[in-house]
Amino acid sequence: MAAKERSNATPGESGRSCWNCRYQDITRQDTFLGVCTWFSKHGRKDKQIPPDKVDVGCNHFEQKVR
Numbered sequence: 001m002a003a004k005e006r007s008n009a010t011p012g013e014s015g016r017s018c019w020n021c022r023y024q025d026i027t028r029q030d031t032f033l034g035v036c037t038w039f040s041k042h043g044r045k046d047k048q049i050p051p052d053k054v055d056v057g058c059n060h061f062e063q064k065v066r
């Protein structure tokens with residue numbers, strides 16, 4: 001009757017992910033994941049954050065200041 005150990009490794013809680021990135025805007029969302037505003041700050045059109053990226057971030061990641 002071994003209790004299943006609970007992992008504390010929650011993806012996206014710390015480190016690089018869209019959730020910790022200053023460019024994520026979840027107030028302007030079409031999906032739950034929000035919009036990446038990096039693009040509009042660099043002369044492009046903002047993009048929806050894809051589900052496969054939201055927990056790992058991308059090379060433009062910058063830590064969100066709280």
Ligand code: SF4
Pocket residue numbers: 017018021022023024035036037038049053054056057058059060061062
């Ligand atoms: S896609 Fe990159 S720049 Fe955009 S919110 Fe995620 S980590 Fe930040």
